[in-house]
Structure formats: structure tokens, C-alpha cells
Amino acid sequence: MTAFFTELGLSYGTAWALATVAGILLIALPLMLAVAMIIYVDRKVWAAVALRRGPNVVGPFGLLQSFADGLKVFLQETIVPSAANKGLFLIAPIITFTVALLAWAVVPFGPEAVLADINVGLLYILAISSLGVYGVVVAGWASNSKYPFFSAMRAAAQMISYEVSIGFILVCVVLYAGTFNMNGIVLAQLGHGFGIVNAFAFNILLFPLFVMFLISALAETARAPFDLTEAESELVAGYQTEYSSMSFALFWLGEYANVLLMCALLSILFFGGWLPPLNIDLIPWFDIPGFVWLFGKIFFFFFVFSLIKATVPRFRYDQLMRLGWKVFLPLSLLFVVLVSGWLMLTRWGEGNSAVLAAATATPAAASPPAVAR
Amino acid sequence: MIQAIAFYLFATIVITSAVMVIMARNPVHSVLWLILAFFNAAGLMVLVGAEFIAVLLVIVYVGAVAVLFLFVVMMLDIDFAELRSGFIKNFPLGIAIALVLLAELILGIGAWQAGAIDLGTAGGATAPVAGVSNITALGILLYSRYLFLFEAAGLVLLVAMIGAIVLTHRKREGSSGRQDIARQIARRPEDATIMRQPATGEGVEL
Numbered sequence: 141m142t143a144f145f146t147e148l149g150l151s152y153g154t155a156w157a158l159a160t161v162a163g164i165l166l167i168a169l170p171l172m173l174a175v176a177m178i179i180y181v182d183r184k185v186w187a188a189v190a191l192r193r194g195p196n197v198v199g200p201f202g203l204l205q206s207f208a209d210g211l212k213v214f215l216q217e218t219i220v221p222s223a224a225n226k227g228l229f230l231i232a233p234i235i236t237f238t239v240a241l242l243a244w245a246v247v248p249f250g251p252e253a254v255l256a257d258i259n260v261g262l263l264y265i266l267a268i269s270s271l272g273v274y275g276v277v278v279a280g281w282a283s284n285s286k287y288p289f290f291s292a293m294r295a296a297a298q299m300i301s302y303e304v305s306i307g308f309i310l311v312c313v314v315l316y317a318g319t320f321n322m323n324g325i326v327l328a329q330l331g332h333g334f335g336i337v338n339a340f341a342f343n344i345l346l347f348p349l350f351v352m353f354l355i356s357a358l359a360e361t362a363r364a365p366f367d368l369t370e371a372e373s374e375l376v377a378g379y380q381t382e383y384s385s386m387s388f389a390l391f392w393l394g395e396y397a398n399v400l401l402m403c404a405l406l407s408i409l410f411f412g413g414w415l416p417p418l419n420i421d422l423i424p425w426f427d428i429p430g431f432v433w434l435f436g437k438i439f440f441f442f443f444v445f446s447l448i449k450a451t452v453p454r455f456r457y458d459q460l461m462r463l464g465w466k467v468f469l470p471l472s473l474l475f476v477v478l479v480s481g482w483l484m485l486t487r488w489g490e491g492n493s494a495v496l497a498a499a500t501a502t503p504a505a506a507s508p509p510a511v512a513r
Numbered sequence: 514m515i516q517a518i519a520f521y522l523f524a525t526i527v528i529t530s531a532v533m534v535i536m537a538r539n540p541v542h543s544v545l546w547l548i549l550a551f552f553n554a555a556g557l558m559v560l561v562g563a564e565f566i567a568v569l570l571v572i573v574y575v576g577a578v579a580v581l582f583l584f585v586v587m588m589l590d591i592d593f594a595e596l597r598s599g600f601i602k603n604f605p606l607g608i609a610i611a612l613v614l615l616a617e618l619i620l621g622i623g624a625w626q627a628g629a630i631d632l633g634t635a636g637g638a639t640a641p642v643a644g645v646s647n648i649t650a651l652g653i654l655l656y657s658r659y660l661f662l663f664e665a666a667g668l669v670l671l672v673a674m675i676g677a678i679v680l681t682h683r684k685r686e687g688s689s690g691r692q693d694i695a696r697q698i699a700r701r702p703e704d705a706t707i708m709r710q711p712a713t714g715e716g717v718e719l
Contacts (some may be wrong), residue, residue, distance in 0.1 A: 226668065228545070259646045263568040270576025274548070277580070281541060281587050289587075296584050300577060320648060 163255045167244050175396045176206035182396075182446050183441075189450035221283065222462035224382065228282035233383065233390035240397035243268040247404050248323045250414050250430035261322040262310055265405065266303075269360065272398060273299040275360075275391070276369060276379050283382040293380030294457065295362060295369040299462035302359040309349045309356070312479045313409050316340060324415035338412035338419050345479050350410040352468055354444070357402035359464065361395065364449035368457055383435035399445060400438060407437030423484030516560060523556040540586045548579045565647035 145155035149459060178487055180203060187194025195202035248254040258264060273296055273407040280292020289369040314320055317328035317340075333342040341350045369379035380391055407413055414430025455463070526549065533546040551574045558567035645653070657665045685691070711717045 258564065260564050260568050260648065263572065265567070267568050267571040270572055270580075271578055273576075276582055277587075278545070293584070296580050300580055303576065417587060462692075496587070 147155065147164065148264060160255070164245075165249075167255060168241055169370065169485065170394065171244060171397060171400070173243070174400060175393050176210065177203075178400060178442055179206045179209075179392075181442065182449070183444035186450045187508055201412050208387065213385050213389040217331070218385045218387055219382075220384050221285070223284045225284060225292045227279050230381075230387065232275050232279035232282055233387040235278065236272065236310040236394035236402065238269045238395075239268060239275065239391040240394035240401070243401050244397075246322055246491075247401070247428075248408070248413060249434055251323065253431065254323060257321065257323060259319070259321045259324075262314060262320045262325065264306060265322075266310060266399075269306075269398070269401075270299070270303055272394075275394065279383070280379040283379070283380055287375045287377075288379045288381050289460070291375050291381075292370045295379065298366065298368065298460060299350060299360060301461060302356045302468070304362060305464065305468035305472045306356045308469075308476050309353045309363060310409070312346065312349050312472075312475055313340060315476075315483055316343070316346065322408060322413075326415060329412040330415060331419040331481070332412075336419050338415040338417060340412075341410040341411060344476070345482060346410065349472070349475055350406070351412070352472060354406060354441075354469060355463075357406065358445065358448065359460065361398045361402055363445060365452040365454050366460055368460060371454060403441035403445065404434070406441045409452055411437050413437075416488075520557070520560055523560065524580065525551045526550075526553040527557065540589070543584070544579065544582045544586050547582070548575055551575045563647060565651060 145506055146152060148155075150158065164322060183205070184194040195205035198204045199206045220229055243265050245256045246254065246264050248257075248260060248355050263465075265454045276295040280288040280290075280295070283289070313325065317325040319325060319328070329338050330340060340346045358364075362369045369375075369469050370380060373382070383391065411417075412433075415436045416425045416428070416433055530549040532547040534543050534550065537546055538541045544645040551570060555575075557569040558564070558570060619705070709717050
């Protein structure tokens with residue numbers, strides 16, 4: 141996009157700055173729209189499973205329901221409890237919302253369509269998703285109220301537990317792809333299954349990891365059946381109990397942006413991201429822009445998430461911890477060993493052997509780095 | 514230009530938040546300032562081109578260690594009066610440590626200015642590889658030249674982890690609320706229920 145702005149006669153620096161701002165807006169604004177619509181989808185799916193109609197009054201088929209809700213909370217008064225820690229109480233939803241948007245910087249929507257094509261992309265996502273817990277913890281503590289505090293404690297323990305197994309699962313995917321770059325991971329899946337299927341998920345070693353990642357993603361985003369942080373039968377509304385108006389809405393938006401991010405990660409890591417599902421040009425579907433495929437996959441996984449939310453009862457807290465530490469952690473660790481062992485067997489000597497030889501052969505001969513002075 | 518602005522921004526925030534860590538009255542605020550310091554230190558790492566280290570700093574320190582800090586500090590019931598009661602008693606010791614640190618800092622900066630430390634020789638041992646990303650360069654070094662040290666560090670951490678588990682683990686007596694999932698699944702209706710058709714007026718023997 142920088143090239144487009146330089147053609148308009150701007151200097152490179154200005155063009156780059158404008159292109160970045162435009163890129164951020166191009167991601168953030170549709171994301172907000174997507175969140176609004178996906179909340180509507182979530183409610184519709186949930187209602188359909190319960191044999192209800194769901195939102196159907198505002199706009200055609202109730203499509204504008206989320207916007208009506210948004211307008212409503214926007215016009216409400218922000219209530220800050222007198223015993224709350226005011227600064228932190230107001231910062232907490234902002235943290236949640238900002239962090240939820242930050243991670244989208246490295247999500248590739250197409251071969252070129254990625255805001256920050258950094259080579260530690262996946263690690264960046266891991267880092268950002270580990271920040272998400274602060275919004276919840278700070279909100280729970282700053283509310284100075286019992287139920288939010290319980291909720292904050294639960295959220296901290298839950299997210300740390302499942303981040304460990306998510307980390308190991310990502311390691312396995314990275315081992316197969318050979319890169320941390322998100323676009324590199326997508327491209328590594330081109331024709332991965334027998335030269336036909338563009339997905340890691342149809343690999344026997346990676347399929348169990350896909351299932352584990354799906355479940356861990358539910359736990360990481362505190363979505364049903366792992367929504368213990370806002371279990372309404374135990375904790376009123378958890379960390380959101382004391383919040384109202386826009387600060388409440390920011391939590392809501394951040395939460396759904398995170399869920400969409402997890403759906404995007406599932407499709408990028410295991411289902412070929414912006415690649416078409418099969419590596420055969422059936423209808424000339426390699427000409428369809430990549431983001432259409434990616435959005436389709438994200439939507440599919442969100443539908444799965446909604447169905448799970450509608451059908452599965454909530455876990456008890458000790459069961460949640462047991463699943464994370466005693467089942468997923470050993471399993472994902474085992475799969476790291478299996479995957480790396482299999483790759484040692486099949487890909488031995490490939491890839492970076494030349495670089496490795498250059499690095500190990502003559503360390504003394506290599507020139508020392510220039511000292512900063 | 515942008516780099517200079519970013520550097521001074523990050524550096525200022527790191528120093529300010531580091532000062533606030535010790536100045537803040539509320540320990541939870543201290544931890545939050547510490548997190549801000551970590552985060553901006555990661556920003557400084559990005560500026561010097563060590564993006565892998567920066568991301569690791571965020572994942573490990575901000576994402577895990579600081580959450581546990583926050584977890585513990587929030588649960589503490591802190592009596593501020595008691596916290597300050599040892600201030601006068603420990604004041605001389607604190608001053609002594611602060612003076613030692615200050616002396617070391619001055620020595621370090623002085624040596625740097627005098628050019629006594631030749632950082633080139635220290636840097637030469639790391640064998641920079643041109644045109645290789647951060648992760649690859651680090652991986653090549655860790656898994657070839659420093660393989661033994663790397664694995665030894667892993668073993669040390671493993672020992673520490675096992676030690677912590679051994680120290681805190683205690684055998685719980687009885688089955689107080691513990692869920693044995695295998696037993697639950699293996700349980701059949703005939704184990705749990707009895708169907709009887711007692712004759713009228715006779716009842717059932719249990």
C-alpha cells in the first residue's frame with residue numbers, strides 16, 4: 141500500500157505512515173463491524189438450538205440488533221462504584237479492548253494483505269493473547285467487590301494453565317511449517333495433504349493437536365463451556381458485575397474480537413488460512429481473493445464455537461484445571477516429541493544445513509559485530 | 514528520527530515506571546508499574562533489532578511471571594503500618610546496598626567512557642550470521658555451540674521444578690471431594706440401583 145501512496149507524489153516516510161494508518165483502519169473498522177454481526181450470529185444460533193427465534197425485531201431479520209444494543213449502552217451513564225479504584229477501574233476495559241485489537245496486526249488476509257509481516261508473528265500473537273488476562277484481573281481487583289475478585293482469580297489461573305498447552309501446540313505447527321511467520325505457515329500448508337488438501341489438520345500427527353487447540357481456544361477466551369469467569373449462576377456476571385455503559389461494551393467487544401481471533405488462528409494454523417481448501421483449480425478458485433476463503437473458515441469455526449456454547453454444559457473449576465494440567469499438557473508435550481521425532485526421521489539434513497555449517501565451522505573467522513561507539 | 518522518539522519514549526517510561534514500582538503505596542499498583550516497565554523494556558529490545566528477545570520478554574515476564582505476582586499480591590492481606598515499622602531499623606542496610614549499587618553504576622559508566630572494556634572481543638564469540646532472522650541465529654547458536662550449556666540450564670530448571678513440587682506436595686487423606694473419572698465411567702446402573710417389587714405391607718430389606 142506504501143507504493144500506492146508514493147505514486148501520489150508523497151515522500152517515502154509520509155507514504156509509509158499514511159499506508160500504516162490506512163491499514164490499521166482497514167483492519168479495525170471491519171473487525172468492529174464483524175464483531176457486531178457475529179454477536180447477532182451467536183444469538184441466532186443459540187436461539188435456534190433452543191427452538192427460539194432470537195433477535196428479529198430491529199431491522200430485517202433483526203440484523204441491526206447489535207447496533208441498537210450499541211447505541212443503548214453508548215447513551216447510558218458510566219457508573220463508577222464509590223469504593224472502586226477509579227483509575228484502574230476505567231483502564232481495565234480499555235486494556236481488554238486494545239489488546240484484542242493488537243493481535244490482528246499480524247493476521248494475514250492474503251499473500252500481501254498483512255499489516256505487519258514480522259518473522260515472529262506467531263510468538264507475537266502468543267504474547268498479545270497472554271496480555272488479555274490483565275484486563276480481566278485488573279477489572280476484578282479494581283471493582284473492590286467479592287464476585288469480580290473471584291472471577292479475576294479464576295481468569296488468571298485459567299488463562300495461564302491453557303497458555304502452556306497452546307504454546308506446545310503452536311510449537312508443533314511451527315516445527316512442520318519451519319517458520320514463525322504467519323504467511324509462511326499458511327504457505328507451508330499448500331498441498332500438505334497428499335498434494336491435494338491445503339491444510340495441516342488432515343495430517344495424522346497434527347489432527348489431535350487441532351482438536352486440543354480448539355478446546356484450549358475455548359478455555360483461553362473464557363467461552364462456554366469454560367466461561368467460569370462470568371458464570372452467572374455463581375458469580376453474577378464475574379468481573380463485569382460492576383461495569384455499565386461503554387466500559388461494559390468494551391469488554392464485550394474485546395471478548396468477541398478475541399473469539400474471532402481464535403477462529404482465525406484455527407483456520408490459519410490448521411486449515412490453510414487464505415488458501416482454498418483443495419490444491420486443485422476446480423472452478424478457478426485460486427482467483428478468488430484470499431480473504432474470502434479466510435472469512436469463510438473463520439465463520440465456520442465461529443459457528444462451531446456457537447454450537448458448543450449452545451449445547452455443552454459448563455465445566456466445574458477443578459475439572460477445568462484437571463483437563464488443562466493433567467490431560468492437555470502431557471498430551472501436547474508428547475506430541476512435541478512425536479512431531480519433532482517424525483520430522484527428524486523424514487526431513488533430516490534439509491533446510492538450514494548450509495546456514496548451520498557456516499555458523500559452526502569457523503566462529504573465530506566471523507567478523508565481530510561493530511561496536512556501537 | 515522516529516527511532517529516536519521511540520527510544521526516548523520507551524526509556525522514559527521504563528525509568529518512570531521503575532521508580533513508581535518502589536514509590537507506589539499500594540503493592541498491586543507496584544506490580545502494575547512493573548508490568549509497564551517490562552513492556553517498555555521489550556519495546557527497547559525491538560528498537561535494537563532483537564525482536565525474538567522482546568517477544569519472549571513479554572510472553573515470559575508479562576504473560577506468566579507478572580500474572581503470578583499479581584495473583585499473590587492481590588491475595589495478600591497487607592497491613593501498611595506493619596510494613597513500614599521496620600523502616601528505621603533496616604534503613605542503614607538499605608543505604609549501604611544502595612551505595613554499593615551506585616558505586617558499581619559509576620564504575621561501569623566510567624569504564625565505558627574510558628574505553629577500558631573492549632566489547633568487540635566479547636561480542637566476537639557469538640559468531641553473527643548475516644542475513645539470518647533472530648530466531649534462526651539464536652537456534653543455531655543454542656543447538657550447536659552452546660548445546661551442553663543449554664541442556665544443563667534445562668536440567669537445572671527441571672530440578673528446581675521437581676524440588677518445588679516435592680516441597681509443597683502433601684498426600685491428602687481420604688477421598689474428600691476428589692473426582693475419580695475412571696470410576697465414574699465404569700459405574701453401571703446395576704451397581705447403584707436395586708429394583709424391588711415388595712409385597713404390600715412387608716417392605717424391603719436393605
